[in-house]
Amino acid sequence: MAPPLPDARKNELKLRILSALVLAPIVLAAIIAGRPYMELVMILSGLAMAWEWDRICGDQKFGAGGALTWATLIGVGVAVWFDRYDLALIAIGAATIMIYTIVRLNGKGRPGWASINVIVVGVPSVAAIWLRSDPEIGLRLTLWMVGAIWATDVGGYVFGRTIGGPKLAPRISPGKTWSGLGGAVLMAAAWGLGWSFWASAPQPWMIGMLAGVTAVVAQCGDLGVSFVKRRFGVKDASNLIPGHGGVLDRYDGLLTTAPAVGLFVYVTHGGMNLWG
Known part of the structure; x- marks a missing residue:
């Protein structure tokens, strides 16, 4: 079990939540529009x-x-x-x-x-x-992908803080744990499954499984950015986003996920009709 958060971390968490409440609707509006x-x-x-x-x-x-x-x-x-x-x-x-x-x-x-x-x-x-x-699946696919990335972040944070345990990559990102990775995969898979039922996707279990894989891919992006920051002795990419650091700190999962999903859709000629 992880120790309770100190007051400074609690204040930082509140700031992160407030920033997310402002930025998330902007991102969603851009995707939908x-x-x-x-x-x-x-x-x-x-x-x-x-x-x-x-x-x-x-x-x-x-x-x-x-x-x-x-x-x-x-x-x-x-x-x-x-x-x-x-x-x-x-x-x-x-x-x-x-x-x-x-x-x-x-x-x-x-x-x-x-x-x-x-x-x-x-x-x-x-x-x-x-x-x-893509005029047919673009909106649904992008919402699924972004939702999976966000679910990965939430699952990783909640499970990592609640359970703790062995470190995932202590030399790169000391705060990340194997329990956090497991939680990220579970949360993303749950998101994918729930989304597929809501969107009446033809293969919900496959969508859920792919969302779980997406969580691992997103974590690779997170670790990649963490490696670069640690390599140059930087804690946050910048201070552009209060409580979050920089844009790189928020988009790190997308850096690997978007190309991976794009390659999958391209190779399978539309994703095997998974998104309807």
Whole structure:
């Protein structure tokens, strides 16, 4: 059993809840409304995450790599507006090489870390927008995915705090436990199952199972961001979101989940009709 939260942690938790109550409706409204609001939210979030990543990896300075990543993301936004997702991905690939070369020649910054910024931020943004753009399953699929990520966060926190136990990855994220991961999977699977019954999806148990797998994928994103922050001695990506840290801290699960779900839907030509 985990020890009770100190007053400082309780106050932080209250602030996290208040911030979530403000931000969650904005995200949901953008998803439901679709174009252009979904694109706008994802590109603006991407710009914020790119700024945070460049500062984390660049000794709290926003350098040439970050500026080039911003320019690329704006170009990606234009490409997806015209449904040219292929061009968006090509631009991300080309920008990765260009940023690495420029930062290396410039001699200021870390070219490897600076160049993968555009991949880490750009690919999930494109994937999320592409998933929502499907006229038949886009809305249901995106709501399912985002709900699974949120359920993962809630399940991981509640089970981890309540049960505690062995650490999942103590060198990367000392607060995460195996019980938290189990709770994340259970909560996400329960969400997927409940959602599928509500949406009258044809294969509810498969949807629930995929949501559980999504929880593991989302946790990989969480651990990935935690690794980068620990690598550079940073606690939070920024202080843009009170109680949560930065946008990267909130979108970490999406960084891995959106590309994974996008790849699944693409390979299976629409997700095997799972979402109706």
